[in-house]
Amino acid sequence: MFEEILIKNIKVPESHRIVSYLRNGGYTALPEALKHSGETIIQMVKDSGLRGRGGAGFPTGLKWSFIPKDPTLQKYLCCNADEGEPGTFKDREIIEKDPHLLLEGMTIASYAIGASKAYIYIRGEFEFGAGRLEGAIQEAYDKGFLGKKILGSGFDLDIYVHRGYGAYICGEETALLESIEGYRGQPRIKPPFPALKGLYKKPTVINNVETLSCVPAIISKGPGWFSKIGPEKSPGPKLFCISGHVNRPGVYELPMGTPLRDIIYDHAGGIRGGRKVKAVIPGGVSAPMLTVKDIDIAMDFDSLAAKGSMLGSGAVVVMDDTTCIVKIAYIVNKFFSHESCGKCTPCREGTTWLTKVLKRLEYGEGREGDLELLDSLCGNIFGRTFCPLGDGAVMALRGAMKNFRDEFEYHAKNKTCMV
Secondary structure, three states: OOOOOHHHHHHHHOOOOHHHHHHHOOOOOHHOOOOOOOOHHHHHHHHOOOEEOOOOOEEHHHHHOOOOOOOOOOOOOEEEEEEOOOOOOHHHHHHHHHHHHHHHHHHHHHHHHHEEEEEEEOOOOOOHHHHHHHHHHHHHHHHOEEEHHHHHHHOOEEEEEOOOOOOHHHOOOOHHHHHOOOOOOOOOOOOOOOOOOOOOHHOEEEHHHHHHHHHHHHHHHHHHHHHHHOOOOOOEEEEEEEEEEEEEOOOEEOOOEEEHHHHHHHHOEEEEHOOOOEEEEEOOOOOOOOEEHOOOOOOOOOHHHHHOOOOOOOOEEEEEEEOHHHHHHHHHHHHHHHHHOOOOHHHHHHHHHHHHHHHHOOOOOOOOOOOHEEEHHHHOOOOOOOHHHHHHHHHHHHHHHHHHHHHHHHHHHOOOOOO
């Protein structure tokens, strides 16, 4: 029987308050973690198999191990709570309804890497969530879970909330660091990587909200328990955001590797109006879309990568058979073009041209050779940008054109939709 660990507490009244979190077993992992060395905690997270839940799926314990061991160096932990990927709203659930779960995970992570200061970089639009976090941080200070000599140990930690200004690019880890430092949110060249030169040029770990929220359960229940949930190479629970043409959109905590068909039909209640699935975006709009023949796929990092898509943030957008894929491609690329920071030419100019061509296809003004032009533009963008934003735009469009090229051809020839 699968046991929820990420959203179990949000179902009780006043779940955001520390009294509720303590009543439901919160802040029991922290004192347990403080009994061990930081190296032991890092090894536990490695043994659990936890992979980053923000999109890339990089092994969390391995990322932590890259931080230099020199105790004289100032180190930082940054929580990426920007959550700007369209279709994604899982982190918001934790931030607004169970902020102490995140704070406990951040405190354990900071202890493990030797950080005495941590930042939560939160999306500018999440004003309510920022207030919840600030209230929870004060409660944690009042109870001795933050501040000097936490729980009588020699470990000190201060956590700060830093609000962004609604820029999608600041979800990229180095642009996030630039923004915290007071600069324009643009990605840095890597290397050096944040583990060596991150915030204020000091060693820094950057993790997603959901990733850090998994840490308390790994400590309290053991890495072996965590590693047995889901597939061997992508273990643990996963928050899936389901939206689009389904009867019960929302956030569902399920074992990693749950089949997409089960998520759509068993948990989200099937397709609205009894219609048929046409396409599914499995991991936020930058993930290449799948067709109805692919919905028996296991929702984990490796299975989706093998299919030419990606799990990303776990944001599942379901489209029924009334959907125009050309229109979806236009809307998605318009978003990416608008959110490009403008630092590099392939992304700044390329996404703008993709959007122009897609717009004329959608509005019945397509020209001969437009599809070939889209293919060419994609080739000039992919792999040539500072950060993954341009790549994400290309992957989304290539996925749409690969699986539904007939719709693009129909638009170009007949100046209207197939559906």
